[in-house]
Every structure is written in structure tokens, then in C-alpha cells.
Amino acid sequence: MPDPSRSGFPFLYRKFLQNSLSLKFITSYMEEQNLAELEAAFNRKLEKDVRIEPKDWMPDAYRKTLIRQISQHAHSEIVGMLPEGNWITRAPNLRRKAVLLAKVQDEAGHGQYLYSAMETLGASREQTIDDMHEGKAKYSSIFNYPTLTWADMGAVGWLVDGAAIMNQVPLCRTSYGPYARAMVRICKEESFHQRQGYEIMCTLMKGTELQKEMAQDALNRFWWPALMMFGPSDAESTHSQQSIDWKIKRHTNDELRQMFVDATVPQAELIGLTIPDPNLKWNAEKGGYDFGEIDWTEFWQVVSGNGPCNAERIEARRKAKENGMWVREAAMAHAEKKKARKAS
Amino acid sequence: MTGKDWPLWEVFIRSKQGLNHKHVGSIHAADAQMAVENARDVYTRRSEGISIWVVESSQVFASDPSEADALFEPADSKIYRHPTFYEVPDGVGHM
Secondary structure, eight states, X not given: OOOGGGSHHHHHHHHHHHTSTTHHHHHHHHHHHHHHHHHHHHHHHHHTTOOBOTTSOOOHHXXXXXXXXXXXXXXXXXXXXXXXXXXXXXXXXXXXXXXXXXXXXXXXXXXXXXXXXXXXXXXXXXXXXXXXXTTSSOOOGGGGSOOOSTHHHHHIIIIIHHHHHHHHTGXXXXXXXXXXXXXXXXXXXXXXXXXXXXXXXXXXXXXXXHHHHHHHHHHHHHXXXXXXXXXXXXXXXXXXXXHHHTTSOSSOHHHHHHHHHHHHHHHHHHTTOOOSOTTOEEETTTTEEEOOXXXXXXXXXXXXXXXXXXXXXXXXXXXXXXXXXXXXXXXXXXXXXXXXXXXX | OOOOOOXXXXXXXXXXXXXXXEEEEEEEOSSHHHHHHHHHHHHOTTSOOSEEEEEEGGGOOOOOGGXXXXXHHXXXXXXXXXXXXXXXOGGGOOO
């Protein structure tokens, strides 16, 4: 069938309408119809698990949600370099140092993949970074806790990267193509992060009493913040249901948290560590662990900027941007000069 | 304090000899040489590539997804371009 909008008749009809008072009404009606069709086509793609790609039509709210989630994810990777960067120069030997350095470089790379995915949605990298620096955009709260001893490098790799993997593996099937592809790369690289952390814990648990205490102390401090990484409980989570409908998220916060607890408790027991939760108990009926209530007051305090290191982290990021500004400007000026010389 | 992002470049990587360069993502850089170096750091930390192409993102002209049906229609209607369209006797074997 020929497309009616391209044949001669509607053209004359449109001409007629341009002179008619009802034009405004009719065009807005047509736009609405068009929007409904686009939305229906978008939903059909989601139903069939067809990925949404950058130039495809998508609802504004879907785009906004993705920009918020991907940029927060990217900021978390970048801020996440700080607590571990803190220990690079103090790693106990060259092997540990090389590993930690490689891990921190990976986090930088992961931030880059994610910013790049976010830019395909039309967001500006610099703007979203400034939003973080001004406290308007968030990053994972876990990085607002200090890393006090070498054992914390073990706890962070094992628990924090472990929790991140739990979150990220389902995101490899998220509905937005560039985000899903970035997550595939990230998950592939992330698995060494968790193993190297667990290896540090294993080594310490085979060491002196003091080293064992150090490992247990790191677990005590990082266990609850790691559980908080999955976000508010399902009842409190404002974005969850819509994100699941859009297939951005595949599991709820509480489901992921449960998976993490079930996977991690046996790993702790295996090397003689005790999970700092008196209410932790195997529940044969549900085939998982019951665990104590998270201190949600602490969670919301840290999220809203009052954690032990919030100010320090933002300050470090802001300084990095400002102190590096002249380098970026000089590189650009140099590139433009070279281009001009070539042209003349 | 707001500066200006460096231009955006699309990155294509050949993972090994004999394969095409394949799009992997994008990178910011002041010029093409820096884009290649940044792409190496970001996209080939685990020996994923032996060759890199970079193209300024603003130079890429892409087809419009909303017109994809019309654009690709000519191929859809020509099923006789596929070998399965033709009937040959069973006895002929592999052809």
C-alpha cells in the first residue's frame, strides 16, 4: 500500500489545513497518535527482549532513568578508585602492588565504558561529572567508608566487588544496548577483582593472630555497608518497579541482597571468618539465610552526604578535575595549532 | 570551572589478524593520535586488539532507525537471493 502521507491528495489537504483554524488542533491530535504508536512499538521491543539502541525512539522518562543510573554507576567506578588508591604505595609486596594497581586501572576503564554508554543518550559527560561534584548526582555509598588497614583491600575486593558483580551480572541483559555491552566487558574484567580480595583474606586468615584479627575487623566494618550497596528495601525503593518494567533492572534490591548473602556466608565460614550478624541463620525452608535488619538510619545518612568520607571523596574528585584542567586545555590548544598548521 | 570536553571519537578494534575492525565504544581525546592511545588504555587492557581505528563521532552519518523498514525492504522481498529458494532433486547431494 502506498504511504498516504506521500501521495498527492494529503499534500493538498495539508495545504488546505494550513489555511484553516483547526490546524493546531489536528496536528496536536496527529502528534499524540504518533506518540502512542511510537510508545507501542517501544513496548513491543521490550516484550520481545529486543535491545533498544541509541537512535531508536524511547520515552523521555526511560532516557532520563538510564542517564541517572548509568552516570551514577560511572561515578561509582571513578570514586571507587579512591579508597583502594589509598593503599597502592603501601601494598605489602610487589605482587600485591601490581595487582592493586591493575584493579584501580580497571575501575578507571569501567568508568570510561559507562560514561561512553551514557553519552549515547545525549548526556554531557562533563555536566554529569559536575553534577556529582555539586552533590546533585550520587555514587555508591560504600565508597564513603574509609579503608583503614591492608585487610580492607581484602574486604573491599571480596565484598564490595562481590556485591557489585551480583548487581552487574543481570545488567548484562539490560534493555539498553550500549549499557548492556559495557556491562559485559565490566563483568568479564571484574571477576579477578573479587578473587584477589578473597585471596588477601585467605592469606591473612592463615597468618598470625594479629593478621586474623585484622581480617575479622575489616569484615566487621564492611559487611553491613556491603549489604547496603543493594539499595533500599523493595518497599522503600522508588525506582525499582518502573525499572523492572522497562527491563533496565532484572531483579529487585532485596532479591539481589539475598543472593549476595547466600553466596558470601559459606565463603566466610570456609576461611574461619564470622559474619557480624547475631541474627544470621540458615533457613532450610526458603533455601537461604535469614539475616538481621540493616541500620537504615545509617544508610540514609550516608546517602544524603553525611558518611565518614563523603566530603573527602568529593573534594578529591573536584581537585582532580580542577588540577587537570590546564592539561586538557593545553592538549586541545596544541591539537588546534597542529590542525591549523596542516591546513595552511 | 566548567571547561570543554575533548572531542568524542568512535573506536574500532581488530582483535586479531583476519578479522574486521569492530566498533567497541567511544573515547574523548584532543586529536586522533591521543584518541588511539586512550583507546588502547581503555579498550585493550587484556590484549583485545592488534589494531585500532578512531573516527570523530561527529563525522559518522547513520541511517535513521525509524526508516529502517523502508530502507531494508528491497532485500526482504527478494527471497530468490537465498539458495534455499531453489528446489533440486534429493539425489544431487551437496550443492
